[in-house]
Amino acid sequence: MSLRAIIADDEIHLAEHLKSELNQLWPELEVLALARTGREAARLIETLEPDLAFLDIQMPGLTGLEVAQGIEGKTRVVFVTAYDEYAVEAFEAAALDYLLKPLKTERLARTLERVRAALQAPPEADANALAGVLQKLLQGQGAAAGAQESVQRLRYVRAAQGDLMHQIAVDEVLFFQADDKYTVVQTANAEHLIRTPIIDLMAQLDPAKFWQVHRATIINLDHLAGTRRDELSRLFVRIKGHGRELPVSRAYVHLFKAM
Known part of the structure; x- marks a missing residue:
């Protein structure tokens, strides 16, 4: 072959x-x-x-x-x-x-x-x-x-929704997902946008609560509903209060072995 x-x-x-x-x-x-x-x-x-x-x-x-x-x-x-x-x-x-x-x-x-x-x-x-x-x-x-940032973990993000700016507690965020030039901040009720790249966010978030599961996605473990494998053994995560499943890259599958 x-x-x-x-x-x-x-x-x-x-x-x-x-x-x-x-x-x-x-x-x-x-x-x-x-x-x-x-x-x-x-x-x-x-x-x-x-x-x-x-x-x-x-x-x-x-x-x-x-x-x-x-x-x-x-x-x-x-x-x-x-x-x-x-x-x-x-x-x-x-x-x-x-x-x-x-x-x-x-x-x-x-x-x-x-x-x-x-x-x-x-x-x-x-x-x-x-x-x-x-x-x-x-x-x-x-x-x-993040070397120039405070060692204190990020607690709030300022995000745009249309013409309005909102201050969102990170505990309320279901997941962050990269979208072209922006990062989507998904809460239970709305979708907001910030310009901070995923890699910079990950350096500021609490690693005990937030896991990167894909090059473009960080999830909040407090809102994790479960996981699913498809017929090709690809892994997906389900988020409470959100209908869409999120793919887990092969590089991060090991994080879920104990679940």
Whole structure:
């Protein structure tokens, strides 16, 4: 059975170089598409469901880490990174695959050997490792983003509803969900908008009460009604007082194992 991949890098000449190297080292691997932004990569993964995604970490729109957070199907991730040493050590400790820029043919060959071995196991086998690395790196990003903020946890948000501004207690929020340039603040009675990104919100919220379950979603555990798996074993959460189920990314499924 042939395997399929996508490559995501905002430096298109690097993406083309990686594609050329893959053609030489693994001719059976079909590269379906090249993406120049994180959002484009996320769309390609959702629609094409490739076996592999080579994701540059630093891309406009969504980072490679955020794209990996949102993967709900079978796609495995190889990060392409110029990250500093602590990130590389995290990948290595979790037995995940990564490539350092500038790419070296010998290193790519070793990575592909590991990828072939990993593809023999079901996707769930490396989900917890991916989750651990993503959490560590994203928490580091969030801490940096919130370094100038007070250590006191966020208690209220000022949000817009039409032309009106409202002060909403975070305890009343059912969930936060990214929506293009805004973040939706969903309460039992209304939907409001703020400009604070999800990653910045997560750094300010109480982690005992608020869980990130998707690159675009943070839920309030006080309003969690339950979970459901569909026929493809994808996990969804149900929120009290809200009719729509919210998907849980593969990177966060482990949070619900005790439930």
